[in-house]
Amino acid sequence: MGASAESRLAQLSDGGEKFVARRIVLLADLDYFYSQAEELRNPSLAGKPVVVCVYSGRTKESGVVATANYEARRFGVRSGMPIALAKKRLSGADAVFLPVDFAYYKEVSERVMRIMKEYSDQLEQVGLDEAYLDISNRVENFVEAEELARELKGRVLREVGLKITVGVGPNKIIAKMASDAAKPDGLMVVKPDDVKSFIAPLPVDKIPGVGKKTAERLEGLGVKTVRDLAQFDPVKLVDEFGDRLGAYLHASSRGEDEDPVVGKAESGSISKIVTLKENTKDQKSILPKVEEICEEIQKRAVKEGILFRTIGIIAITADLGIKTRTKSLPAPTDDLGILKRESSELAKKFLQSTDKELRRIGVHISDFTRRERGQTTLAGYL
DNA sequence: CCTCCACTCTC
DNA sequence: CCGTTTAGTGGAGG
Numbered sequence: 001m002g003a004s005a006e007s008r009l010a011q012l013s014d015g016g017e018k019f020v021a022r023r024i025v026l027l028a029d030l031d032y033f034y035s036q037a038e039e040l041r042n043p044s045l046a047g048k049p050v051v052v053c054v055y056s057g058r059t060k061e062s063g064v065v066a067t068a069n070y071e072a073r074r075f076g077v078r079s080g081m082p083i084a085l086a087k088k089r090l091s092g093a094d095a096v097f098l099p100v101d102f103a104y105y106k107e108v109s110e111r112v113m114r115i116m117k118e119y120s121d122q123l124e125q126v127g128l129d130e131a132y133l134d135i136s137n138r139v140e141n142f143v144e145a146e147e148l149a150r151e152l153k154g155r156v157l158r159e160v161g162l163k164i165t166v167g168v169g170p171n172k173i174i175a176k177m178a179s180d181a182a183k184p185d186g187l188m189v190v191k192p193d194d195v196k197s198f199i200a201p202l203p204v205d206k207i208p209g210v211g212k213k214t215a216e217r218l219e220g221l222g223v224k225t226v227r228d229l230a231q232f233d234p235v236k237l238v239d240e241f242g243d244r245l246g247a248y249l250h251a252s253s254r255g256e257d258e259d260p261v262v263g264k265a266e267s268g269s270i271s272k273i274v275t276l277k278e279n280t281k282d283q284k285s286i287l288p289k290v291e292e293i294c295e296e297i298q299k300r301a302v303k304e305g306i307l308f309r310t311i312g313i314i315a316i317t318a319d320l321g322i323k324t325r326t327k328s329l330p331a332p333t334d335d336l337g338i339l340k341r342e343s344s345e346l347a348k349k350f351l352q353s354t355d356k357e358l359r360r361i362g363v364h365i366s367d368f369t370r371r372e373r374g375q376t377t378l379a380g381y382l
Numbered sequence: 383c384c385t386c387c388a389c390t391c392t393c
Numbered sequence: 394c395c396g397t398t399t400a401g402t403g404g405a406g407g
């Protein structure tokens with residue numbers, strides 16, 4: 001999977017021995033991005049706890065924290081935490097709560113990405129606030145890489161006004177772990193010779209892609225640190241976690257990662273979920289929502305020139321369980337009528353199949369093909 | 383091989 | 394006290 005064009009090209013012949021040319025990968029991460037962007041346009045916020053929130057619209061205060069700056073984090077406020085709980089923790093702290101403004105964050109992000117692009121031929125953006133840069137062809141060694149990183153940090157601060165954290169390593173995983181260890185406003189360079197000693201003592205959940213669940217399962221096997229993981233039988237890992245994750249865990253525990261830095265492909269799915277005013281299983285209040293969401297999603301599909309062949313609904317029940325229902329169409333389409341009919345049908349059937357009330361409802365499209373110039377659409381096949 | 387769905391992760 | 398979006402894996406069943 002990792003070994004595509006780029007890394008194959010990097011294989012050089014050396015007296016009959018093959019080796020993969022060493023890469024130098026940089027990860028730049030915009031610190032507590034949404035909150036920092038808010039401080040940027042309103043400097044009077046600096047020094048105060050700033051909490052950027054996704055309001056659900058259910059009640060005045062319902063919703064969760066998207067990002068909190070470090071002043072707020074000192075009070076135990078974290079991403080994903082209910083706003084009400086964050087308020088409790090920050091009571092009497094002169095904190096500021098703001099709603100997310102993605103259009104603004106996107107604009108700020110683009111200014112930063114434009115600068116970053118000058119520092120590599122290959123930039124892989126991850127969300128609005130992160131990007132991997134392959135700087136192998138821009139620097140000779142890790143000392144020069146550190147100079148480049150400092151320069152990048154300086155330029156982003158001077159030209160945009162944002163603090164970033166930069167991690168540098170021989171691959172994406174190490175660059176990411178270095179950045180995580182160095183934030184905020186940090187810089188860490190991990191040379192190939194230092195990889196093992198850097199990662200060995202870290203808990204396994206510091207490995208990108210290892211979250212709470214995987215970490216708990218590993219702990220059940222007596223694996224707490226990356227060192228433990230590196231010593232664990234890879235065959236047993238594959239047994240326990242499957243081919244992909246098992247192999248990934250083994251490789252990453254040894255600091256190995258061939259995944260190339262590549263500009264992201266176009267997205268493979270579009271979805272939108274909304275929170276209902278109150279929990280309900282009433283078709284009359286849910287189906288109009290479904291249709292509304294269909295309209296937005298279809299508009300995006302048309303704008304991006306894509307046809308979808310799979311339609312799905314996503315229901316979050318009152319007990320916060322996630323249920324999905326999908327249907328594949330006989331042919332790709334971007335027809336709004338089809339999207340509405342099929343998603344309403346899926347929603348109706350789902351509602352009939354359960355006793356649970358819904359808290360949120362959403363629509364999903366996937367299995368895309370690009371609409372060719374002048375391609376006829378197969379509307380009305382029903 | 384395809385379809386459907388649960389689950390995990392991340393920001 | 395409870396958001397949003399996307400990618401990916403894997404199992405069950407056909």
